[in-house]
Amino acid sequence: MFPERLNSSLLLAAGGNAALTTFLVYTLAVFGLAALSNRLLRERSFLKEYFLGSRSLGVWTLGLTFAATSASGGSFTGFPSLIYTHGWVLAFWIASYMIFPLCTMGLLGKRINQVARKTGAITVPDILRDRFDSRSFALLGTVLLVFFTCVNLVGQFKAGSVILQTLLGENEAYLRLRSFAATAMASMPLFSGLDAGYVLCLLGFGVAVIVYTTWGGFHAVVWTDVMQGIVMVLGVIIMLPLAISQAGGLPQATQQLAAMIPPQNAVLRITPVGDELMAVKGTWLRSDDGRVFRLAESESLTAEPEGVPVRAIEIVDAGDLQRIISGATPVPFSLALKISGVESSVPAAFPGNNRPGSFVTAPGAHATDMHGFLPMSLAFSMFFYWAVSGTGQPGGMVRLMAFGNTKTLRYSIVSVAIYFSCIYFPLVVIFCCSRLLLPGMETESDRVMPQLAVTLTNNIGAGWLAGILIAAPFAAVMSTVDSFLLMISSAIVRDLYQRNINPRATQRQLQRLSYFCTVLVGALIVVAALNPPKFLQYLIVYVGSGLAACFLAPVTLGLYWKRTTTSGATAAMLAGFLSHLALYVGGWLTGGGFDKPLRPLSLDPVVVAIVSSFAAGLVVSVLSDPPAEEVVRKFFYRPVSQKAPSPTERVPEIN
Amino acid sequence: MTNASDFEPDPLFVDSLKEAKVILSIWLICFVWTVSVCLSTGYAKEVDPQQFPMILGMPTWIVWGVALPWLLANVVTIVFCLGYMKDADLGEDPPDPEDVSAAGVAGQEAGHVS
Numbered sequence: 001m002f003p004e005r006l007n008s009s010l011l012l013a014a015g016g017n018a019a020l021t022t023f024l025v026y027t028l029a030v031f032g033l034a035a036l037s038n039r040l041l042r043e044r045s046f047l048k049e050y051f052l053g054s055r056s057l058g059v060w061t062l063g064l065t066f067a068a069t070s071a072s073g074g075s076f077t078g079f080p081s082l083i084y085t086h087g088w089v090l091a092f093w094i095a096s097y098m099i100f101p102l103c104t105m106g107l108l109g110k111r112i113n114q115v116a117r118k119t120g121a122i123t124v125p126d127i128l129r130d131r132f133d134s135r136s137f138a139l140l141g142t143v144l145l146v147f148f149t150c151v152n153l154v155g156q157f158k159a160g161s162v163i164l165q166t167l168l169g170e171n172e173a174y175l176r177l178r179s180f181a182a183t184a185m186a187s188m189p190l191f192s193g194l195d196a197g198y199v200l201c202l203l204g205f206g207v208a209v210i211v212y213t214t215w216g217g218f219h220a221v222v223w224t225d226v227m228q229g230i231v232m233v234l235g236v237i238i239m240l241p242l243a244i245s246q247a248g249g250l251p252q253a254t255q256q257l258a259a260m261i262p263p264q265n266a267v268l269r270i271t272p273v274g275d276e277l278m279a280v281k282g283t284w285l286r287s288d289d290g291r292v293f294r295l296a297e298s299e300s301l302t303a304e305p306e307g308v309p310v311r312a313i314e315i316v317d318a319g320d321l322q323r324i325i326s327g328a329t330p331v332p333f334s335l336a337l338k339i340s341g342v343e344s345s346v347p348a349a350f351p352g353n354n355r356p357g358s359f360v361t362a363p364g365a366h367a368t369d370m371h372g373f374l375p376m377s378l379a380f381s382m383f384f385y386w387a388v389s390g391t392g393q394p395g396g397m398v399r400l401m402a403f404g405n406t407k408t409l410r411y412s413i414v415s416v417a418i419y420f421s422c423i424y425f426p427l428v429v430i431f432c433c434s435r436l437l438l439p440g441m442e443t444e445s446d447r448v449m450p451q452l453a454v455t456l457t458n459n460i461g462a463g464w465l466a467g468i469l470i471a472a473p474f475a476a477v478m479s480t481v482d483s484f485l486l487m488i489s490s491a492i493v494r495d496l497y498q499r500n501i502n503p504r505a506t507q508r509q510l511q512r513l514s515y516f517c518t519v520l521v522g523a524l525i526v527v528a529a530l531n532p533p534k535f536l537q538y539l540i541v542y543v544g545s546g547l548a549a550c551f552l553a554p555v556t557l558g559l560y561w562k563r564t565t566t567s568g569a570t571a572a573m574l575a576g577f578l579s580h581l582a583l584y585v586g587g588w589l590t591g592g593g594f595d596k597p598l599r600p601l602s603l604d605p606v607v608v609a610i611v612s613s614f615a616a617g618l619v620v621s622v623l624s625d626p627p628a629e630e631v632v633r634k635f636f637y638r639p640v641s642q643k644a645p646s647p648t649e650r651v652p653e654i655n
Numbered sequence: 656m657t658n659a660s661d662f663e664p665d666p667l668f669v670d671s672l673k674e675a676k677v678i679l680s681i682w683l684i685c686f687v688w689t690v691s692v693c694l695s696t697g698y699a700k701e702v703d704p705q706q707f708p709m710i711l712g713m714p715t716w717i718v719w720g721v722a723l724p725w726l727l728a729n730v731v732t733i734v735f736c737l738g739y740m741k742d743a744d745l746g747e748d749p750p751d752p753e754d755v756s757a758a759g760v761a762g763q764e765a766g767h768v769s
Binding site: 048055088089091092095096097098099101102103106107110111113114117118119120249250251252253254255258259355356357360361362363376379380383384387388405406407410411413414417418421425429559560633635636637638639640 | 660663666667670675682686693701712717725728733736741742747748749
């Protein structure tokens with residue numbers, strides 16, 4: 001233990017206690033909501049209630065479940081980390097959220113709900129099956145849905161565990177449990193070589209989510225989403241004034257960011273001073289000539305005088321250095337390690353020559369890419385990406401099938417628009433300010449959210465508040481995971497079993513199968529997340545947008561274009577899937593790696609895939625025989641007798 | 656045998672299609688505004704930290720290119736949803752076969768109890 005890391009450890013311990021308390025209160029609350037929800041299951045039609053809440057969502061439940069499901073763990077871990085690392089340009093990167101609620105809810109909302117009611121559909125493949133009168137097409141949709149969602153869920157469970165682990169930090173009870181688990185795991189082959197803290201948090205997080213989702217079904221998921229949505233916005237609203245005031249006001253913060261220079265990438269040679277033989281990532285060091293470094297990786301040391309090379313960052317910004325040296329920003333320098341030499345220290349790739357201004361202008365600072373974070377060519381895709389690909393997410397479509405009436409939808413769109421405005425833009429402001437309060441976080445920028453929460457609240461002597469603030473990230477992950485879990489089990493129970501294997505299944509059989517599937521899928525994903533393959537992170541980048549590429553065009557064309565045929569919709573789905581996959585595989589084959597797909601005309605793969613998908617749907621529909629007349633009538637017309645009398649039509653008087 | 660004249664376009668479909676076109680137009684306006692302002696003013700080559708243009712502590716290009724259209728997009732969203740979007744009857748679900756069988760099971764169970 002480094003004595004100089006004590007300060008940081010105490011902070012983490014305080015945060016850990018608050019996080020543990022919050023997590024326990026949270027878990028109790030979600031179980032309470034699941035119990036309430038389970039009572040509804042006994043009173044209503046099981047499948048419709050379990051997977052769709054009996055189409056009874058109101059304004060706040062629809063709005064907050066939609067918002068919370070859209071905001072995954074990335075909103076509170078990855079996004080803050082990007083803002084911290086690249087600066088104000090992230091406001092431009094996320095800008096299409098200004099129109100996100102109107103696009104994602106308004107484009108399909110009324111129509112998908114109406115079509116689902118016409119056929120009694122409770123899942124997205126259900127709608128495709130009925131609209132196109134094709135079991136095989138629905139099956140294709142189900143397979144793609146289950147594949148993409150499962151891979152995504154493994155990543156989300158992993159993120160849930162990592163976030164919980166970070167938040168519990170140095171909490172004593174957690175540390176004791178972790179060492180006990182490490183001893184127990186040593187004798188179990190399944191767990192050999194795994195980190196006890198990760199496994200413990202994965203099991204805690206996984207069991208809690210699986211139990212309340214299985215027990216309570218859709219309503220439990222929606223109500224917990226509402227609670228989690230409130231926690232998220234509360235976290236942001238509390239952090240915003242604290243961050244601005246502690247950074248000396250927003251004008252002051254932006255002014256200093258305008259002058260700021262990103263840290264340099266360095267390689268140091270490190271030797272131990274005493275018997276410490278490990279250089280730990282995040283450790284602060286000062287060279288004899290006063291230069292300030294922070295280690296970017298952990299490395300075993302030797303006693304040899306020339307030292308061991310370790311990657312680090314060098315703080316070169318005059319403002320940061322002044323705050324660190326004057327003690328305005330307390331930094332615990334290590335006395336247990338010594339810098340025996342600086343092998344190299346080079347400026348960040350962008351702006352390249354330590355020019356100021358990269359944190360307040362586009363394309364934004366970048367440590368390794370000389371084009372910066374958001375080159376002009378990519379900016380175009382980003383505006384398309386969020387709003388349009390968000391519309392194609394089946395998780396959102398299911399929620400749009402669940403509201404009670406159109407007035408609910410109209411007011412929910414307004415509430416989500418205000419909600420997102422209170423989250424995303426303020427997050428940019430908060431984490432731009434965080435650069436002044438937490439220097440050197442580039443080495444572990446994923447931790448900037450909990451670290452800032454603890455710092456801000458400790459600075460005002462209200463450490464307990466950190467619990468609420470750092471609850472936001474795991475609220476975000478939980479609300480995404482539970483929805484995905486239910487989406488997979490509904491695909492299996494409704495689309496595979498009831499529709500294809502046993503259409504005469506009784507209520508009780510479906511109920512048992514639904515519970516069984518939710519637990520089984522959840523358990524399998526926890527096992528997969530125990531030791532995920534190395535390429536998982538690349539797959540997650542791929543599957544994140546893959547669902548929109550497959551589903552947006554078939555669903556939109558099916559809802560709005562009478563001439564769409566089964567062949568056209570199938571071609572749209574396959575074209576979206578294959579073109580998206582081809583760009584990722586192409587990137588991998590050309591040596592860029594699976595996470596660096598090909599970008600024709602600098603367009604993101606999802607943009608190319610959605611355009612290809614619509615084009616294939618239109619062309620193949622026109623070339624194939626028109627759909628049956630009764631299908632078109634069922635979905636696009638109504639009998640004249642249903643016509644409501646308009647105010648101008650007078651009933652003739654009978655004399 | 657039904658006749659084509661016995662049917663008329665579903666008004667919810669007609670209204671939804673009209674509203675979808677308006678939403679896409681709003682998206683296009685936001686896209687053109689934000690991308691053109693940010694691309695033309697946000698990608699500065701040189702920055703003078705002492706003279707960096709700001710409004711309310713935010714970079715000027717962010718205010719004109721993101722914050723202002725975001726604010727207006729919210730106003731447009733509110734006006735569109737509360738003033739333009741039409742309410743309509745969404746219809747009812749057809750009775751599920753499982754409901755019928757459940758009603759049968761419930762009836763049998765009730766018979767047992769009594």
